[in-house]
Amino acid sequence: MADSVMASWSTSEAIETFVAAFENASLPRRHWTHRAHLLVALASVQRWGHDQALVHLRERIRAYNEATGTSNGNSYGYHETLTRWFLQAVAAHQARHQELPLTESLEVLLASPLGDPGCPLAAYSPERLWSVEARHGWVEPDLRPGAGPAAIAAQVAAREMRSVPMADRPVLYSFRRCPYAIRARLALAAAGLQPGRDLELREVNLKAKPPELLEASVKGTVPVLVLPAEGRVIDQSLDVMRWALKDRDAAEAIPGSDTPRQAAQRALIEALIASNDGPFKHHLDRFKYADRYPGADAEEHRAKALAILREWNQQLQHLEDRTSLADLALLPFVRQFRLADPEGFDASAGLTVLRAWLERFLASPELATVMAPPWAARTAWHSPSFLYHFALAEDWRAARSQGSYRRSSRGQSLEEVGFIHASHAAQLQATHQRFYADANNVLLLTIDPQRLAAAGIAVEEEPAPGSGEFFPHIQGPLPLEAVLAWEPYPS
Numbered sequence: 448m449a450d451s452v453m454a455s456w457s458t459s460e461a462i463e464t465f466v467a468a469f470e471n472a473s474l475p476r477r478h479w480t481h482r483a484h485l486l487v488a489l490a491s492v493q494r495w496g497h498d499q500a501l502v503h504l505r506e507r508i509r510a511y512n513e514a515t516g517t518s519n520g521n522s523y524g525y526h527e528t529l530t531r532w533f534l535q536a537v538a539a540h541q542a543r544h545q546e547l548p549l550t551e552s553l554e555v556l557l558a559s560p561l562g563d564p565g566c567p568l569a570a571y572s573p574e575r576l577w578s579v580e581a582r583h584g585w586v587e588p589d590l591r592p593g594a595g596p597a598a599i600a601a602q603v604a605a606r607e608m609r610s611v612p613m614a615d616r617p618v619l620y621s622f623r624r625c626p627y628a629i630r631a632r633l634a635l636a637a638a639g640l641q642p643g644r645d646l647e648l649r650e651v652n653l654k655a656k657p658p659e660l661l662e663a664s665v666k667g668t669v670p671v672l673v674l675p676a677e678g679r680v681i682d683q684s685l686d687v688m689r690w691a692l693k694d695r696d697a698a699e700a701i702p703g704s705d706t707p708r709q710a711a712q713r714a715l716i717e718a719l720i721a722s723n724d725g726p727f728k729h730h731l732d733r734f735k736y737a738d739r740y741p742g743a744d745a746e747e748h749r750a751k752a753l754a755i756l757r758e759w760n761q762q763l764q765h766l767e768d769r770t771s772l773a774d775l776a777l778l779p780f781v782r783q784f785r786l787a788d789p790e791g792f793d794a795s796a797g798l799t800v801l802r803a804w805l806e807r808f809l810a811s812p813e814l815a816t817v818m819a820p821p822w823a824a825r826t827a828w829h830s831p832s833f834l835y836h837f838a839l840a841e842d843w844r845a846a847r848s849q850g851s852y853r854r855s856s857r858g859q860s861l862e863e864v865g866f867i868h869a870s871h872a873a874q875l876q877a878t879h880q881r882f883y884a885d886a887n888n889v890l891l892l893t894i895d896p897q898r899l900a901a902a903g904i905a906v907e908e909e910p911a912p913g914s915g916e917f918f919p920h921i922q923g924p925l926p927l928e929a930v931l932a933w934e935p936y937p938s
């Protein structure tokens with residue numbers, strides 16, 4: 448089974464294949480992650496309901512463990528209390544999200560306390576949860592007896608009832624690896640906001656910026672936060688952070704200004720951010736991307752950036768011992784600096800405090816959270832303003848060397864059909880499912896209709912035979928310059 452299929456679960460076939468591999472114990476152990484447990488539990492609850500799923504999974508997990516070299520004993524293998532805990536959690540979640548396709552339901556579950564692998568430890572002491580008794584039979588929580596999955600589900604439901612209506616929901620344009628976008632996501636997450644519930648997150652491919660982003664902010668950088676309810680757009684990362692934390696700053700990342708101590712902390716935070724966004728970023732870019740700056744001497748800029756980091760090494764010792772706006776704002780950039788030359792960074796003198804500070808961040812759940820779904824995706828958001836076309840990788844490769852693309856759809860040429868099939872964003876999954884689900888090396892091309900028009904190629908909306916659903920049909924060869932991006936699909 449291809450690793451991409453194991454990881455993506457983007458079609459119902461891929462999910463079925465995965466669940467079947469678990470059921471017949473051919474699933475490699477490394478794929479039997481927390482996420483995979485929840486997927487299998489969701490699929491089983493959908494199929495059989497909670498009670499029968501429990502009977503089935505109890506037997507299947509034990510068999511899977513035996514087959515993959517983990518014995519079901521007193522310290523390892525099958526765990527009845529945890530199985531029941533998560534199955535109850537999954538059933539409660541499923542009851543509220545019946546309308547969602549399985550993979551979306553899984554993402555919502557993973558982002559909720561119900562899917563949090565550490566959640567049982569808020570109710571049980573480790574001694575009780577890891578006891579032989581809990582492994583072989585159900586035991587009640589000892590720390591917080593009433594705080595089982597049902598109570599957590601009720602809390603989650605109450606919070607969802609208070610969530611923002613769809614049309615008023617803020618939209619965050621973001622890019623997974625961009626340090627400005629990372630700092631914005633860190634602050635939004637620290638403020639307790641969640642994609643899906645409180646805002647819509649749109650991952651941007653910077654090579655194919657969606658027109659909706661450019662309409663919101665002409666400068667076309669990320670992050671951009673669109674606030675429909677306030678009729679306002681925020682297009683500077685620091686402003687996004689301040690917006691997120693205003694009235695939601697439970698951990699006091701931005702200190703008040705009542706006492707001299709608070710005022711001094713605020714001043715230090717401001718000074719650190721100014722130093723990062725000004726000189727440090729200047730030298731970081733010229734060190735990391737020296738080829739983009741003609742005449743820049745990478746070594747000289749590295750040394751200057753290091754000198755700034757040594758100053759911060761001193762200043763950090765005066766920051767109070769809790770996560771501040773400066774931590775959230777600077778760490779993504781220091782992370783990027785280290786990534787450009789990890790050995791050099793680790794060997795540099797005068798950075799002991801700063802290195803420990805960075806290491807804590809790199810290992811933190813806060814960073815992991817904003818680098819994974821639903822806070823960050825590896826596939827860009829599909830814009831209703833673009834057109835999309837599925838191409839086989841070899842056809843696209845040939846087109847790039849020949850100068851234009853002339854396939855209509857799988858197995859058919861433009862000459863045979865008279866136009867090139869394309870899809871709107873909302874039609875992608877179904878089109879892929881219908882025609883490409885069994886194909887390897889499928890690429891999704893993002894097409895800019897304005898560039899098509901500029902090249903004199905028309906697009907007609909025409910009904911597909913059978914369904915009557917309208918699809919865009921490109922009336923001529925696809926010029927390469929109209930294709931903004933291409934990526935494997937599913938990613």
Ligand SMILES: N[C@@H](CCC(=O)N[C@@H](CS)C(=O)NCC(=O)O)C(=O)O
Pocket residue numbers: 622624625626627628653667668669670682683684685
């Ligand atoms: N001052 C802006 C800077 C944001 C920025 O430069 N973001 C980069 C990505 S890390 C970007 O969007 N660049 C535009 C591009 O690459 O086309 C902020 O703080 O939000």
